[in-house]
Amino acid sequence: MKKRYVASVAGAIGAGITGYLLRNEENRQTLKSKVKNNTAKMRNFYADNQTDSTLEDAGAPDQVASKDFAQLENSRMVSEGSQFGVQYYNKVKEEDGKMDT
Incomplete structure (x- = not known):
């Protein structure tokens, strides 16, 4: 298999697995809440650690x-x-x- 197709194949497999795992509404809501919590934590962390410009x-x-x-x-x-x-x-x-x- 050519090297340029490896990334495409890996992306397609990843998209397929993600689609399979997120087929339920409960799984989607869980993922959304985790992403929001982690995003808020990161924003707070960087806002607290930023002292001077x-x-x-x-x-x-x-x-x-x-x-x-x-x-x-x-x-x-x-x-x-x-x-x-x-x-x-x-x-x-x-x-x-x-x-x-």
Whole structure:
């Protein structure tokens, strides 16, 4: 069998199995409720863990609590003389200030 048909066959088999399992209304409702619960959990998780935006981090690269890889790289570049992130932050804040007034 050619490689390009493997994905098609796998998709067709998966669709057939899914159709067979979801033929009952009770199974469909159970799946819908599980998907809604998991989606709500994920939204809450990401909303709770989101502290500052990337833009705010760029404005003060060495003064943030979270030390992820991108933030450490930004701090390193600023220590070497790069001011792109800080200048971009200042420009956006200045434009926001003009729009508020």
